[in-house]
Amino acid sequence: MRAMVVVLVLAAAGAAAATTKKKECNAGDKAALLAIKKALGDPYHFASWTPDNLCCEWYDVTCDDTTDRVVGLSVFQDANLTGTIPDAVAGLTHLRTLTWHHLPQISGPIPPAIAKLNRLSLLIISWTAVSGPVPSFLGGLKSLTLLDLSFNSLTGAIPPSLAALPFLSGIDISRNRLTGPLPPALFSKLNTTQQGGAYLRLSRNNLTGGIPAEYGGVAFEVMDLSRNALSFDMTGLRLQEGVSSLDLSHNMLYGGVPAQVAGLSSLQDFNVSYNHLCGELPAGAARFDQYSFFHNKCLCGPPLPTPCN
Numbered sequence: 615m616r617a618m619v620v621v622l623v624l625a626a627a628g629a630a631a632a633t634t635k636k637k638e639c640n641a642g643d644k645a646a647l648l649a650i651k652k653a654l655g656d657p658y659h660f661a662s663w664t665p666d667n668l669c670c671e672w673y674d675v676t677c678d679d680t681t682d683r684v685v686g687l688s689v690f691q692d693a694n695l696t697g698t699i700p701d702a703v704a705g706l707t708h709l710r711t712l713t714w715h716h717l718p719q720i721s722g723p724i725p726p727a728i729a730k731l732n733r734l735s736l737l738i739i740s741w742t743a744v745s746g747p748v749p750s751f752l753g754g755l756k757s758l759t760l761l762d763l764s765f766n767s768l769t770g771a772i773p774p775s776l777a778a779l780p781f782l783s784g785i786d787i788s789r790n791r792l793t794g795p796l797p798p799a800l801f802s803k804l805n806t807t808q809q810g811g812a813y814l815r816l817s818r819n820n821l822t823g824g825i826p827a828e829y830g831g832v833a834f835e836v837m838d839l840s841r842n843a844l845s846f847d848m849t850g851l852r853l854q855e856g857v858s859s860l861d862l863s864h865n866m867l868y869g870g871v872p873a874q875v876a877g878l879s880s881l882q883d884f885n886v887s888y889n890h891l892c893g894e895l896p897a898g899a900a901r902f903d904q905y906s907f908f909h910n911k912c913l914c915g916p917p918l919p920t921p922c923n
């Protein structure tokens with residue numbers, strides 16, 4: 615997951631290099647940027663954001679090549695930046711990418727102002743002190759393809775409204791304090807021909823309940839739900855071919871490991887260790903190592919050293 619975040623940030627930086635031209639941005643966008651700077655207390659981070667520099671050249675800012683609109687704002691890696699994500703971001707109406715990453719002193723909630731950014735495709739708020747709920751208004755950002763809210767202090771349940779997003783194919787809200795169940799219809803509108811498989815990373819929260827039966831109809835590529843408080847009979851779990859990584863370790867799963875799941879030929883990483891599973895492992899399990907299955911109640915058979923009686 616860390617690798618994914620780094621890749622995204624690098625991609626954002628690369629995009630900035632590719633599209634930033636030496637020109638002045640749209641006047642409304644410029645006013646919004648200056649309001650953001652002011653709301654954060656005119657910090658050193660935005661030292662380049664002055665009338666002496668063309669605003670498409672300002673640090674963290676990306677303009678569109680053909681229009682003068684600001685399409686990307688990526689604020690990252692500054693332990694000195696304090697305050698909350700300013701409402702003034704709503705003034706950047708053409709934004710496609712918004713990143714607040716590795717800002718340990720940025721706190722407060724995800725502001726409702728973000729709901730106005732209806733062109734937003736990529737929303738990354740990660741490694742910050744941002745708290746409060748994962749707002750249900752994110753379900754109104756119809757262009758969203760990727761939502762990364764990992765490594766924050768978010769609480770409450772995952773809003774079912776996210777299921778309505780037609781282009782969303784990746785959700786990472788790992789390492790927060792989420793509670794409640796997984797919403798059933800997540801990724802139900804995903805067009806895999808266009809967007810590839812879905813990935814869902816929610817490790818290290820306090821999610822409860824089971825994996826909704828509807829997920830059996832979703833083309834998942836990665837599902838990481840490790841270190842939660844999930845409690846369900848795994849025997850009934852069914853997943854589609856195409857899943858390459860499934861980590862359910864450190865939960866309270868019971869029942870047995872289904873042959874359908876262990877037998878998925880796409881599955882490369884599989885981990886159900888540290889649960890309460892029991893019974894004989896299916897034949898497909900033998901291609902993984904014993905550490906994929908250890909620390910359960912009474913699993914037996916290869917690759918575990920415990921023979922079944």
Ligand SMILES: *[C@@H]1O[C@H](CO)[C@@H](O)[C@H](O)[C@H]1NC(C)=O
Nearest residue numbers: 657658659691692693694695
């Ligand atoms: C953060 O503040 C410290 C102390 O004022 C300073 O030395 C450092 O350069 C600042 N870092 C950034 C990224 O502005």
Ligand SMILES: *[C@@H]1O[C@H](CO)[C@@H](O)[C@H](O)[C@H]1NC(C)=O
Nearest residue numbers: 789790791792818819820843
């Ligand atoms: C999960 O809940 C338990 C019990 O309420 C609590 O001790 C723990 O800190 C919580 N973990 C997270 C990641 O929120």
Ligand SMILES: *[C@@H]1O[C@H](CO)[C@@H](O)[C@H](O)[C@H]1NC(C)=O
Nearest residue numbers: 803804805806807808809810
């Ligand atoms: C999915 O996307 C492909 C490629 O863009 C398109 O041809 C197809 O009609 C789409 N399917 C649905 C159900 O929208």
Ligand SMILES: *[C@@H]1O[C@H](CO)[C@@H](O)[C@H](O)[C@H]1NC(C)=O
Nearest residue numbers: 863885886887888903905906
């Ligand atoms: C599965 O997860 C456990 C617990 O985090 C870890 O110790 C183990 O190495 C993992 N197994 C594999 C095969 O990655």
